[in-house]
Amino acid sequence: MKAIIVSDSHGLTDELAQIAARHRHEADMFIHCGDSELAAEAEEIAPFAVVRGNCDWAAFPNERMVEAAGIRFLITHGHLYGVKTSLSRLSDRAEEAGADVICFGHSHLAGVEKMGGRLFINPGSIALPRGRTEKTYAVLSIDGGRAHVQFYDVSGRPIAEMERTVSLERT
Template identity: 35%
Template sequence: MASKTFIVMSDSHGDREIVKDIKERYLGKVTAIFHNGDSELPSSDTVWDDIYVVAGNCDYDSGYPNSLLIPFPGVTVAQTHGHLYHINFTWDNLIRFAQEGEADICLYGHLHRPAAWQEQGVLFLNPGSVSQPRGEINERLYAKLDIDDDKVSVSYYTREHQLYPALSKEFIR
């Protein structure tokens, strides 16, 4: 498998400029760009051209899908916001969603907290919120995944595109 790079953002809550900024920085330089919901923008907005995007609980436009399953050569990505899987209370439904889709990576948002963890062979990733962080890490973040045959490297970046090294992790595939 050729290596791949994914950019993942979530929970921009009406801040179109940060979505546009991240897109302009990475489009054509990475394999794919994802937004995990709660953009509060119209689904017809041209900012979504060439971005995989799903509906969040604050997205009332019916043009967004609730989830996506995207096969790339050598890696399958499951994407959702997370609220419909009740991730505030349990991980079981999100894990089942990823397993049923035979996903290697499951992207989610909703909690506004960056997290990367592996469960039953699936890498789960929350990029945090690019606009409204919550929890102990009070930084507006997005994530970058570098994927090769053996590992996935996860890095988090600030809105100013500066590496936030305390959250960097590597996972064996």
């Protein structure tokens, strides 16, 4: 199973279309963690399971639960869970929802963390990154209980030092 995860595109359309086209033959799922600032009918957002961010005005849901290959995904922007200061509220929500993988944005800080037996992924921002100069998105590959997360810059180059592989087993 392979998921392409983006967030915080803040009105960009060409970049979303390029990412979707680049990965269209390999991805099982496209996720947008909010702040697209696009209309729900926008062609560029069509391939993505989208949630509403604090800068969105379209009627996207605040969160989504999606299941793929037996993995439960919680997708949210993060602003309703205070992710800029702590992941604790989001972790509580993930536990309540029975999520295995949590995809979120809001902080514009790319990263991956395993916490409480769950995998948290923030793809960063393809528009306004923080903490790094690269405008980033993430590709999550899951095979045999192992998750591999590779971050890419918006042009499709992998960022080697951000690559991470973890077990999805709960400890």
